[in-house]
Amino acid sequence: MKTIKHVERLQRLHNLIEMECTGSPAQIAERLRISERTVYYLIEQLRDYEARIGYDRGRKTYFYKDDFVLEVNFSICIGSPDQVTEILEGSYFKNRSRSEAFKKQQYL
Structure with missing residues (x-):
């Protein structure tokens, strides 16, 4: 927290x-x-x-003095080894496989 x-x-x-x-x-x-x-x-x-x-x-x-961007994103993923649910800002989004969740993390 x-x-x-x-x-x-x-x-x-x-x-x-x-x-x-x-x-x-x-x-x-x-x-x-x-x-x-x-x-x-x-x-x-x-x-x-x-x-x-x-x-x-x-x-x-x-x-x-120059343009500056500060962008903050939080992502919380919960679930079992074969299925992950992403929770973001208190809302539930779609279910997806764990491999998709890890692919997304690589770009953050």
């Missing part, structure tokens, strides 16, 4: 940066209900993913 929460925070921060309406680090922390230190950690993580992030002191917002 910690991983999912972390990725959700990263996605929310990305959305704010993309819209160029983050506010100061303290305001981001308040908005996302996290510590200011965590805000800096998330920004560094985006930079580790090669996002070029700047900060405009006049507008009090972070922004991307």
